[in-house]
Amino acid sequence: MLLPPLLALLLASITVLYDCHVSIQDRLKRVPMPIYTSPQALAFALACGLVAAVAFEFTDGRGDTLMDSVLGLKQANPYLRGITVGLTVLVLIRSKLASIKGAEIGGELVYNTGRLWVMASLNTRWRKFKSNFNGRNLTKALATPDYENRLLIELREAIKIQPEDYRVFVEGQIKNVQQSLPKSAFNASALDWQNYYRTITNLALDYAGPSVFEGWAGFQ
Amino acid sequence: MSVNLLELIQSSGPIALNELNMRSSETPGELLLRLEELRKRGDIVVTGPKSSNLMELSPEEVSQLSDTVVELSRSSLKRVFAS
Numbered sequence: 001m002l003l004p005p006l007l008a009l010l011l012a013s014i015t016v017l018y019d020c021h022v023s024i025q026d027r028l029k030r031v032p033m034p035i036y037t038s039p040q041a042l043a044f045a046l047a048c049g050l051v052a053a054v055a056f057e058f059t060d061g062r063g064d065t066l067m068d069s070v071l072g073l074k075q076a077n078p079y080l081r082g083i084t085v086g087l088t089v090l091v092l093i094r095s096k097l098a099s100i101k102g103a104e105i106g107g108e109l110v111y112n113t114g115r116l117w118v119m120a121s122l123n124t125r126w127r128k129f130k131s132n133f134n135g136r137n138l139t140k141a142l143a144t145p146d147y148e149n150r151l152l153i154e155l156r157e158a159i160k161i162q163p164e165d166y167r168v169f170v171e172g173q174i175k176n177v178q179q180s181l182p183k184s185a186f187n188a189s190a191l192d193w194q195n196y197y198r199t200i201t202n203l204a205l206d207y208a209g210p211s212v213f214e215g216w217a218g219f220q
Numbered sequence: 221m222s223v224n225l226l227e228l229i230q231s232s233g234p235i236a237l238n239e240l241n242m243r244s245s246e247t248p249g250e251l252l253l254r255l256e257e258l259r260k261r262g263d264i265v266v267t268g269p270k271s272s273n274l275m276e277l278s279p280e281e282v283s284q285l286s287d288t289v290v291e292l293s294r295s296s297l298k299r300v301f302a303s
Contacts, residue, residue, distance in 0.1 A: 027300050029231040116298050123233040123291065172221040173228065173243045180242040180283075195286070199242045206232050 004082030005053040011086025012052030013045040019090070020044070020118050028119075029166060031209035033126055040121040044114045052089035056082055067092075130205050134198050136220045137213075141197050142188040144216075148197075151204050151212070158208035170207045177203060221245055225254055226292075229264060230300060234291035237266075241282050248279035255290060263296040 021035045035041045058067045061081055063074035071088050075081040093107045141147050152174060159167055177199055182192040204212050213219045222245045229235060232243070244251055252274050258264045259274075268288035270277060277285070292300070 023301060027230075028233075029227065030233070112298070112301065115301060116294065119297055119301065120294065123297075127234040127289075169223065169227065169231075172223040172245065175221040176223060176245055177242045191284070195238055195283075196242070199239045202232070202235075202239060203243065 001078060004078040005056045007079060007082035008052040008056040008086040008089070009046075009049035011083060012089045013049035015087060015090060016045040016048040017041060020115060020122075023115065024119070024122065029169065030126075030206050033122065033129060033209075035118075035122070038118065038122055038125060041118045044118050047114070048089065048093055048111075049086075051093055052086050055089055055092055056085045059085060129210075130202050133205065133210070134201055137201070138194060138198060139188075140218050141201060142194065148200055151200060154212045155204045155208045158212055166207075170203075173203055174200075225251075226258065226263060226296075229290055230292055230296075234289050237268075237285040237288040237290060238283050239286070240290055248277075248282035251282065252277060262293055264290055265293045266290050 017035050020041055024030055024035075055067060055071055058065065059071060059081055060068060061074060061076040061078070063069050068074060071085045071092060073081075073084045073088070075084055090111075094111050095107050144150070155170070155174075159170055177196075180196065180199075182190070182196055184190065184192065187193055223243070225244055225246065228243060229240070232240075235243075241248055241251055246254060255264065255266065256274055259266060266274065266288065268285070270281070270285065271288050
């Protein structure tokens with residue numbers, strides 16, 4: 001039967017993508033961009049999914065082997081076993097096969113290296129996304145009345161569900177940026193005003209994500 | 221208002237020096253000192269024009285350099301995910 005190992009592959013891939021997604025939010029303190037748009041993330045998730053599909057082939061539902069007991073939870077039904085293997089395969093992948101003076105080797109090392117590769121690629125993509133966003137919308141932003149206040153209201157609204165230290169961290173940056181408000185009269189073609197608008201736009205994108213601009217007429 | 225510089229670089233991803241200057245709580249001089257210190261520790265990587273001699277930059281240059289980019293080093297990123 002092809003479906004049970006496919007279930008294991010699919011669910012393991014989704015679990016890995018979710019783990020990477022949550023890591024960005026928790027560790028980097030940033031709103032994650034859609035992770036499935038990154039080829040590196042998809043390749044990494046698929047590789048882990050393949051491990052799950054192979055691991056499934058070592059289970060038979062009788063509970064005779066360690067793999068069957070730990071990953072397959074002794075499930076006799078192959079479909080349910082495919083699901084459990086898919087959902088629990090990270091236990092196998094991230095198992096520390098050995099440890100030398102606290103250094104990770106084995107599956108944990110491979111998994112962390114893969115995740116790091118995904119994170120580094122997402123960082124690069126995030127900068128490119130923000131740069132393209134500003135390229136498309138900076139002129140519109142500079143022409144929008146009360147842009148700064150409106151954007152900051154939306155940003156504060158978006159982060160109000162976040163923990164206090166997160167909100168204080170973002171608020172601190174807002175205050176710092178506002179202290180750099182150009183002293184010259186507003187001029188949309190002046191470099192300092194363009195930098196100022198670009199900075200508050202990036203700030204909002206980092207902590208509230210692109211959805212902060214939903215409903216803004218003319219913004220792409 | 222005080223903002224942890226490393227956390228800022230961590231959360232923003234690669235960031236232009238002029239933008240980092242606006243978002244951080246340090247003065248341009250303090251910012252360059254901190255960046256040099258973090259670079260020596262291997263926490264960050266600075267790329268782009270004038271990235272090799274940060275300490276020679278004037279405050280005006282710090283507020284204008286948009287092609288000089290600061291980002292977490294791979295080892296620092298690894299530490300973030302290992303912690």
